[in-house]
Amino acid sequence: MEFNTKEYNTDKIGSGILEEYVKMFSHLENKSISMLEIGYLDGEFLNWFKDQFKKAHVFGIGINPPGELKDCERTTLLQADQNDMKALLDIKELYQRFDIIIDDGAHRDKETRNSFNCLWSTVKAGGWYCIEDWGAHYQHLEYGDMGKVISHILINKESLGISNMKITCKANFTSLACFQKKL
Numbered sequence: 001m002e003f004n005t006k007e008y009n010t011d012k013i014g015s016g017i018l019e020e021y022v023k024m025f026s027h028l029e030n031k032s033i034s035m036l037e038i039g040y041l042d043g044e045f046l047n048w049f050k051d052q053f054k055k056a057h058v059f060g061i062g063i064n065p066p067g068e069l070k071d072c073e074r075t076t077l078l079q080a081d082q083n084d085m086k087a088l089l090d091i092k093e094l095y096q097r098f099d100i101i102i103d104d105g106a107h108r109d110k111e112t113r114n115s116f117n118c119l120w121s122t123v124k125a126g127g128w129y130c131i132e133d134w135g136a137h138y139q140h141l142e143y144g145d146m147g148k149v150i151s152h153i154l155i156n157k158e159s160l161g162i163s164n165m166k167i168t169c170k171a172n173f174t175s176l177a178c179f180q181k182k183l
Contacts, residue, residue: 010044012104015174017132018048024128024166024178025100029053036061036098036122038082038115039105043075050074059095061105082111088118097124104132109144116153120160123181135175150177 012018032055040046040060050058059076080087082105101123103115112131123129134150137143150167153160157179164180 008044008048009042010048012045012048012132016170017174017176018045020166020168020176021102021130025053028056028099031055033057033099034059034095034097035100035102036095036119038101038103038119039063040077041104043077045102045104046075059098061091063105082106082115085114085118088115092118092122096122098122099124099127101127101129102132103130107133107136107143107146109137109146109149112146112149113152116149120181125181125183128178128180130176130178132176133174134177135169135173138173153177153179 010018012021029052031053033053034057035049035053036059037046037049038061040062043060046058046060050056057074057076059078061078061080063081064079078091080091082088098119101119103112105111105115112134116129116131120129131146131150134146137146153162154165157165160179161182162179163182166176166178168177169175
């Protein structure tokens with residue numbers, strides 16, 4: 001898969017995370033899939049994903065109203081806080097199944113745990129749940145202990161139905177933990 005990065009202003013390019021996603025998901029390029037990003041910021045990654053995966057429907061959860069980014073064909077924007085379990089449960093009830101969930105939200109342990117615990121069940125069999133920047137707490141103690149969130153998932157991988165995982169942490173603490181649900 002050839003991917004365009006020139007016209008997109010997403011931090012996932014410079015960090016190398018986008019390249020990881022290309023490696024992991026390029027086989028889905030021509031499939032009808034759904035991807036949810038928690039913490040879509042200005043929506044550049046949502047736009048990139050939709051442009052590269054022509055049959056994908058992208059969803060974005062943000063703590064603030066969408067601003068300049070608007071719902072449009074194959075894009076649905078939702079407002080929710082990762083600490084608001086009711087809002088997360090409403091999203092779960094309304095949308096039910098995703099092929100890929102990417103948590104690029106608060107990068108804090110409580111919020112990440114809430115989102116994972118609430119939304120993991122919406123990942124389709126064979127789908128992925130990715131947590132970005134879990135290593136941020138090594139530089140920013142106020143983020144809590146994200147390492148414990150990842151460890152908890154690893155310890156409980158059998159009961160969670162995880163068949164595969166990919167965990168990286170680079171020297172600058174750019175980090176990505178992805179968990180694939182069993183078929």
